[in-house]
Amino acid sequence: MKIERVKSRVSLRRTIESGTEEQRRAVLEIISTVRARGDEALKSYTEKFDGVRLDSLRVTNEEIEAAYQNVSEEALRIIREAAENIRDYHERQKRESWIIAKEDGTMLGQKITPLDAVGLYVPGGTAAYPSSVLMNVIPAQVAGVKRIVITSPPNKNGTLPAGVLVAASELGVKEIYKVGGAQAIAALAYGTETIRPVDKIFGPGNIYVALAKREVFGQVAIDMIAGPSEIVVLADETANVNEIAADLLSQAEHDERASAILVTPSMKLALAVASEVKKQLETLPRKAIAVSALENYGAIYVTETLAEAVEVVNELAPEHLEVMTAEPMQLLGQIRHAGAIFLGRFSSEPVGDYFAGPNHVLPTNGTARFSSGLSVDEFVKKSSIIFYSEPALQRNAGKIAAFARLEGLEAHARAVEERFKK
Template sequence: MRIERVTGQLSLRRTIETGTEEQRRAVRQIIDDVRKHGDAALKTYTEKFDQVTLDSLRVTEAEMKAAYEAMAEDLLCFIREAAANIRDYHARQKRESWMMTKEDGTILGQKLTPLDAVGLYVPGGTAAYPSSVLMNVIPAQVAGVKRIVIVSPPNKHGTLPAGVLVAANELGVKEIYKVGGAQAIAALAYGTETIQPVDKIFGPGNIYVALAKREVFGQVAIDMIAGPSEIVVLADETAKANEVAADLLSQAEHDERASSILVTPSMKFALEVASEVEKQLETLPRKEIAAASLEQYGAIYVTETLEEAVEVVNELAPEHLEVITAEPTSLLGQIRHAGAIFLGRFSSEPVGDYFAGPNHVLPTNGTARFSSGLSVDEFVKKSSIILYSEQALQEHGTKITALARLEGLEAHARAVEERLKSRT
């Protein structure tokens, strides 16, 4: 990993999911094909991109049974316990509709309504992600969403990973389809003979999935355009170099475009961590991916003071932030920008990925400056309620008409004046 003293603006590389013009054209063509040809297009693209011919797009009971048979009993217990932790955390986020009555009889309020239907994209490819199922489905259920649809690319056998199927079934999700890529996003947005459309699409994917979500936004809502995974570790010399190195590698193994960064006021500690990273990298199963990630997007920033290190963290606005210092909680008030904050030596980032309870769907590419992680709020919509009393309209009507005429909207003003002419 490169070590850089911070003397000014950071030389930070980020990966923005904009794609090439060729990729954007390809995505638009796929979406158009799915809109026109429905299931037939889904099967054609599945055969082209996933090299498998499907008889049925929907996961069958036999496939679900086989998934349970392949799942070790202890892993099933761990999935259930993780799900309980996640549900407990998100249940505390749930808000209620509210109403208030003013002295003049006016009633104001807000009505919260769960979305009717949401779609969850679960990535395939080099790894299986049952944790993505738990983190997206559970807040939707807590919010009260009735219809939850999962799509995911099939493997060469025409099935989905056992962990994904078991996690979905444990949560009671019945609509699970073996389709991935831009074609899956198109199906969720516009519908086919088999897959009915949804109102909002969640979940990360490759560049084609990201571009497809951009294309269908407006027809449906989307959660975010997720970039590659990121971790920043803020540490001083009280941290252990081997543990920090392991945490950096935990993100680097995700993707060649993932970003792993250490920020520290100690050059001595920086050198120790860099050495540990190289040592641990040698035995990592996903060594090539992690090495490429560290080469392109890894860094160790060395500052003069811990206070300067905190400012660097705020500039980076990372997806995941670990604070491993002598007194980590004392720095919490100074941290302004981070998707999730892990305090102390034992709060390693994978704890949040899988088990603790908070959501692991977090803002990337510095968007933690203005956005938050996935929560129950993302699965509801809010309607304002206004029941204006006659007394209030008589008192404030002329103010309203004046504001309407200030904007040149005479009909707005007259709509209020018609009610001011006579009192019931």
């Protein structure tokens, strides 16, 4: 990992991948074909891209029962306990509708309504992510969403990973489809004979999934265009070198474009961590991926002071931030930009990924400057409530009409004045 002396002006922000023109055209064609041909198109694309011809798109009860046979009792207990932790955390995020009454009879308020239907895209490929099922489905259920749909690309044998199916089944999800890629996003947005459309789509995917989510936005809502995973460790000379190296590699193994950065005022620590990362890489199963990530998006930034290091962190606005200093709680108030903040040596980033309870779907690419992690709020909508009394309108009609005429909207003014014509 490269070591660089800095003060504050550093950047983790990378251009959000927009794909090539060829990829965008391919996505547009897939969306158009799915809209025109429905299930037939989904099966055709699944055979073309995933190498399997499906008789049925929907996961059957038999497939779920078979999945349970391939998950150990210990793994099942862990999934269940993690789900309890995640549900308990998200229950505390629930908002209630409210209404206030004023002395003149006016009532104002806000109505919280859960979305009717949401779709969760679960990536396939080299890894299966039952944790993503928990992190997306549970806040939707807490919000009160009635219909939750999961889509995921099938394996070569035409099934979905056992962990994904078991996690979904444990949460009571009934609609699970063996469809991936841009074609799955099109089906969720526009519907087919088998898959009814949803109102909002969640979950990460490859560039084709990301481009498809962009294209269907407006027809449906989407959560975000997720970028590669990021970790920043803020550490002083009291931190454990081996633990820092392990935590940096925990993100570097995700993706060749993942980012792993150490920020510290200690050159001694910086040199020791760089050496330890090389050592731990030697036995890492996903070594090639981690090496590529560290070479291209890894760094160690050395500052003069801890205060400067905190400012560097705020400039980076990382997805995950670990604070491994002598007094981590004292720095919490100074941290303005981070998707999730892990305080102290025993709060390793994977604790948040799987088990603690907070959501692991977080803003990437520096967007923690203005956005938040996934929460119950993403699964509801808010309607304002206005009940204006006659005395209130009488008192304010002239002002409202004057404001309307200030904007050149005469009909707006007359609509108010009409109430008081004799």
